[in-house]
Amino acid sequence: MSPDEIRKSSRLILLCLAALALISMVAFMTLGAKGSWSFVLSFRGTRLAAMLIVAYAIAVSTVLFQTITGNRILTPALTGFDALYVLLQTSIVFLFGAATLTGLDPQLMFIAEVAIMVGFSLALYRLLFGSGRHNVHLVVLIGIVLGGLFRSMSGFLQRIISPDDFVVLQDRLFASFNVTDQTLVGVSALLIGLVTIAIWRMFSVFDVMMLGRDTAVALGVDHKAMTMRILVLISVLVSISTALVGPVTFFGLLVANLAYILMPAAKHRIMLPAAVLVAIICLVGGQTILERVFAFDTALSIIIEFAGGLFFIVFLLKGRVR
Amino acid sequence: MIGISGVSKSYGQTVVIDDVSLTLPKGGLTSIIGPNGAGKSTLMSMIARLLPIDRGTVxxxxxxxxxxxxxxxxxxxxxxxxxxxxxxRLTVSDLVSFGRYPYSKGRLTDEDRGHIERALTYLGLDELKHRFLDELSGGQRQRAFVAMVLAQDTDYMLFDEPLNNLDIRHAVAMMKLLRDAAKDLGKTVVVVLHDINFASCYSDHIVVMRRGRLFRQGVPEEIIREEILIETYETDFKVRDMDGNRIATFY
Incomplete structure (x- = not known):
């Protein structure tokens, strides 16, 4: 396809996606609204904002993670973030009981969780990159091993806490988009804004990184520093999203690969917005269907993981979807 | 001029490059030949800072x-x-545009576009430039990557086995192109080659590596000789003069 055709068709697809995203947002805000509009709008507005933040964070972090690993079936979840989150929650319940977990100031909790998760990944990257070697696959591998460790520790603790505590904990461990705390959403939006400023002018560097280490170095990119920088950005994004709503594993894989299939060319300038829009459609549209069709009977993350799991299997069976 | 002095590289206990000192002259086409595991690619990667150097400087x-x-x-x-x-998923012209990244950082100027167009034409990719890379044959894709390097327009161009995946016609065309780039555009071209006869016919200078060390270097007439090739590859060779070129047979 010529550059003009690519530009035209990507613009068209982006417009369609934006329209769909807008429709799902409007549907989410208005469908089934009863009573005072000002209450409905502010109540649903906060939750919508939380979903937009999560959609953005997951989409951007997954696409960037796949760019630096050169692999389209990896997600940042592999580096042990969600396992660490689960371990944190489990440890609190184990040490102080479920009453403490539900009683904790959510803002304090949020900041502590983000700080611990970002701190953990910074320490991990520093350790790996400081030793002179730098190998993203080593980061992934160690992340998987640590994730396994965290999961086993959580599993052990979950088995020895009281069943009542466990029920409360289990509810926490499914991502839930019923966030109502405006301050949390505000803080997250601010942090996400900072990350966006950091990545705003880096689209063409991301494109070069996509060509792999050797080519990127040959084209004059400081590959090591850039990988480290992108990993830090990813860890901030994933931590915010996890602390806000809980772990969402397959979601990133789903939206990133949908974006790759939909868009004609792989430039980040169009791929990142496309992935974000797909994420908004899935999340907000999915939540609307969940609330209006299934009447809140289940958590959205269950549906996402189910659909994401199916998609993942189809993706693997078909090889590279083209 | 590329000056390599006292360069070594080892992985754990295994020494892959052992104290190589060598000067690659500016201009012309230099071939690096040698058996598998002689350290040709490793040396080239170190020259291009793709691998860290353990000792010595380039x-x-x-x-x-x-x-x-x-x-x-x-x-x-x-x-x-x-x-x-x-x-x-990238098109050929997208890929070649990356060659201009060191200059334009992603914002192509008219000068950049000129370089990209010339590189595409030079490699005979005009017809294919809007095709996606995954729709090309291995040889066509190889040429697209070479076009990217050409668009980068550097004085020194290093190619690690550029004839991989190319059929005879395209292999000959590729070697001619690299020789012309050296001759007409004044570039310094360094290639790692497995085909001794390509090295013999097209090089201005040949470097022979063996067991991580520099074994011999010189003009093709000095290098393409039975005793040197037999020692290098530990295989029987016959070398004949054909139409002014030295051709080695080993079949």
Missing amino acids: MVDGLDVALTAGDALAKRLSILRQDNHLAA
Whole structure:
């Protein structure tokens, strides 16, 4: 396809996606609204904002993670973030009981969780990159091993806490988009804004990184520093999203690969917005269907993981979807 | 001029490059030949700062490659590695545009576009430039990558086995192109080759590596000789003069 055709068709697809995203947002805000509009709008507005933040964070972090690993079936979840989150929650319940977990100031909790998760990944990257070697696959591998460790520790603790505590904990461990705390959403939006400023002018560097280490170095990119920088950005994004709503594993894989299939060319300038829009459609549209069709009977993350799991299997069976 | 002095590289206990000192002259086409595991590709990767150097220095036009900023070096020296696998979906002209990244940082100027068009034409890719890389044959994709290196327009161009995946016609065309780039455009071209006869017919200078060391270097007439090739490859060789070229047979 010529550059003009690519530009035209990507613009068209982006417009369609934006329209769909807008429709799902409007549907989410208005469908089934009863009573005072000002209450409905502010109540649903906060939750919508939380979903937009999560959609953005997951989409951007997954696409960037796949760019630096050169692999389209990896997600940042592999580096042990969600396992660490689960371990944190489990440890609190184990040490102080479920009453403490539900009683904790959510803002304090949020900041502590983000700080611990970002701190953990910074320490991990520093350790790996400081030793002179730098190998993203080593980061992934160690992340998987640590994730396994965290999961086993959580599993052990979950088995020895009281069943009542466990029920409360289990509810926490499914991502839930019923966030109502405006301050949390505000803080997250601010942090996400900072990350966006950091990545705003880096689209063409991301494109070069996509060509792999050797080519990127040959084209004059400081590959090591850039990988480290992108990993830090990813860890901030994933931590915010996890602390806000809980772990969402397959979601990133789903939206990133949908974006790759939909868009004609792989430039980040169009791929990142496309992935974000797909994420908004899935999340907000999915939540609307969940609330209006299934009447809140289940958590959205269950549906996402189910659909994401199916998609993942189809993706693997078909090889590279083209 | 590329000055390599006292360069060594080892992985754990295994020494892969052992104290190599060598000067690659400016201009012309230099071939690096030698058996598998002789360290040809490793040496080339170290020259292009793709691999860290354990000991010794590599200077390109007086710049130490280990200390010079990556983007400054990218305007002087380019390299194409052997296997270039891409997960991303890119067109040929997209790929070639990346060659201009050291200059334009992603915002192409008219001058950049001129370089890209010339590189595409030079490699005979005009017809294919809007095709996606995953729709091309291995040889066509190889040529697209070479076009990217050409668009980078550096004085020094390094190619690690550029004839991989090419049929005879395209292999000959590729070697002619590299020789012409050296001759007409005044570039310094360094290639790692497996085909001794290509090295013999097209090189101005041949470097022979063996067991991680520099074994011999010189003009093709000095290198393509039975006793040297037999010692290098530990295989029987016959060398004949044909139409002014020295041709080695080993079948």
